[in-house]
Amino acid sequence: DAGVIQSPRHEVTEMGQEVTLRCKPISGHDYLFWYRQTMMRGLELLIYFNNNVPIDDSGMPEDRFSAKMPNASFSTLKIQPSEPRDSAVYFCASTRGQGETQYFGPGTRLLVL
């Protein structure tokens, strides 16, 4: 299995620009999770989907953040406009079944200047 695939692995952008992070879950997995990791706040759950439908977005920090899952094999996390405090590592994870083991991708390192 290829595992969870995230792109890009690194992103450097300027404040105010739109940023789009991408995730391809493991084939056959029906749950997809987006996390953010910073030194100050650790690893936080932002949003998760089941069968492409957002179930819980209570962790999304503000309206500048949006996530979509147009099909079972692709999800995006978009930040518009980006701010320096959005600099973090963003992880995507997937699982087959809600209570099963989550498998994480390698993450996207975002730096907003």
Place this chain on the structure above:
Amino acid sequence: DAKTTQPPSMDCAEGRAANLPCNHSTISGNEYVYWYRQIHSQGPQYIIHGLKNNETNEMASLIITEDRKSSTLILPHATLRDTAVYYCIVRVANAGGTSYGKLTFGQGTILTVHP
């Protein structure tokens, strides 16, 4: 979800057993204990989980006390590649509800395995 308490850091000699403690005194009867680890610059990796009984797999053993208020992750023969942050997480076990399946990560324990 119940909160967990872990020591911020631990050291272990290569080849020796690493015993990582976790306190979860407010755990509910319907919550599992999960362990993940995160090696530098990588995503978190699942290690093991349990509800009441001790568990063992190819990576580690999990010892849960009878009252379920604490647990210990054991890496029987630590190697340099086991140097990582280890997270102990309690997670709702019963199906249904938006909290089921959510993982809440704390600060974890930084385990350093030295030669």
